[in-house]
Amino acid sequence: MVVVKSPCEMQGIARKIHGGGKTIAVVPTMGFLHEGHLSLVDQAKKEADVVVLTLFVNPIQFGPNEDYAVYPRDQKRDEALCEARGVDYLFAPDVGDMYSPDASVKIDESSLSRHLCGAVRPGHFSGVCTVVTKLFNITMADAAVFGQKDAQQVAVVRRMVRDLNIPVRIVMAPIVREADGLAMSSRNTRLTPEGRKAALGLSAALKAAKAAYDAGERDADKARALMRATMEASGLKVDYASAVDYGTLENTATLAPGTLLAVAAYSGPVRLIDNCLL
Numbered sequence: 001m002v003v004v005k006s007p008c009e010m011q012g013i014a015r016k017i018h019g020g021g022k023t024i025a026v027v028p029t030m031g032f033l034h035e036g037h038l039s040l041v042d043q044a045k046k047e048a049d050v051v052v053l054t055l056f057v058n059p060i061q062f063g064p065n066e067d068y069a070v071y072p073r074d075q076k077r078d079e080a081l082c083e084a085r086g087v088d089y090l091f092a093p094d095v096g097d098m099y100s101p102d103a104s105v106k107i108d109e110s111s112l113s114r115h116l117c118g119a120v121r122p123g124h125f126s127g128v129c130t131v132v133t134k135l136f137n138i139t140m141a142d143a144a145v146f147g148q149k150d151a152q153q154v155a156v157v158r159r160m161v162r163d164l165n166i167p168v169r170i171v172m173a174p175i176v177r178e179a180d181g182l183a184m185s186s187r188n189t190r191l192t193p194e195g196r197k198a199a200l201g202l203s204a205a206l207k208a209a210k211a212a213y214d215a216g217e218r219d220a221d222k223a224r225a226l227m228r229a230t231m232e233a234s235g236l237k238v239d240y241a242s243a244v245d246y247g248t249l250e251n252t253a254t255l256a257p258g259t260l261l262a263v264a265a266y267s268g269p270v271r272l273i274d275n276c277l278l
C-alpha cells in the first residue's frame with residue numbers, strides 16, 4: 001500500500017492508473033477506522049480494479065461547537081488496518097494540502113440538506129459536498145462507496161453527482177453493527193461505559209418502529225413517537241426521531257417501502273445517528 005499526502009501526486013497516480021486501462025474506487029473516510037469502514041473497502045474491491053481510501057478530518061463540515069478538535073485520530077493504526085484489508089492507496093492529506101488559506105468556493109445542495117442532520121448542523125452538508133467533490137477530483141474515482149449509516153449524506157452526494165454531472169458511480173453499503181445492535185461509528189470510542197449502554201437506545205428505537213411496521217403499523221406519527229420514547233427511556237437526549245421519504249427527505253404521513261426511519265441523539269456529549277430504510 002502506498003501512502004500519499006499531496007493532492008497533485010494522488011492525481012498523477014490516478015491518471016497513470018486510468019492510462020493503464022484500470023478503474024478506481026474511492027472510500028472517503030475521516031479515519032479512526034472500524035469494521036464499518038473496512039466493509040466499504042471490501043465493497044470497493046468489487047467495484048473497481050484499484051482501491052483508494054481517503055483519510056481526512058474535514059474541518060469545514062464541523063460547526064463551531066462540534067467535535068472537530070476531539071474527533072479521534074490515529075493515522076498509524078489506520079494505515080495498518082488499510083494495508084491488512086488490501087487498500088492500494090491511502091490518501092491522507094493535511095488541512096493545508098486541501099484548503100488554501102483564501103479558499104472561496106463551496107458547493108451547496110439546497111433541498112435534501114435542509115432536513116434531518118442538516119436542520120441542526122448548518123453548513124455541514126456544504127462542507128461534505130465541497131470536500132467530497134475535491135476527493136472525487138483528486139482520486140479521479142469511477143466509483144465511490146459510502147455507508148448507509150450516513151443515509152442523508154449518501155442522498156445529498158447522489159443529488160450533487162446527478163446535478164453537477166460528476167462522472168462517479170455512488171454505491172451505498174449496509175450499516176455494520178456491533179453484536180448488541182449499536183451501529184459502528186468512530187464516535188463510539190468517545191462513549192463512557194454508561195453512555196455506551198444508553199446508546200443502544202438508537203438501534204432499539206429503530207427496531208421497535210420496524211417491528212411495529214412489520215406488524216402492520218402505517219402511521220408515521222406513531223412510529224416517530226415510539227422511537228422518541230424508546231430513546232428517552234434509554235437516557236438519550238433526542239435530537240430527532242424521523243420518518244421521511246428517502247427520495248425527498250420530507251416527513252411522510254404513512255410508512256411505506258422507501259420510508260427512511262432516522263434517529264439522532266446525544267449520549268452525554270457524543271452525538272450519534274442511525275437509520276433503517278423500510
Ligand code: PAF
Nearest residue numbers: 028029030058128131150
Ligand atoms: O462520512 C464521512 O466520514 C465524511 O462525511 C466524509 C464523506 C469522509 C467527508 O468528509
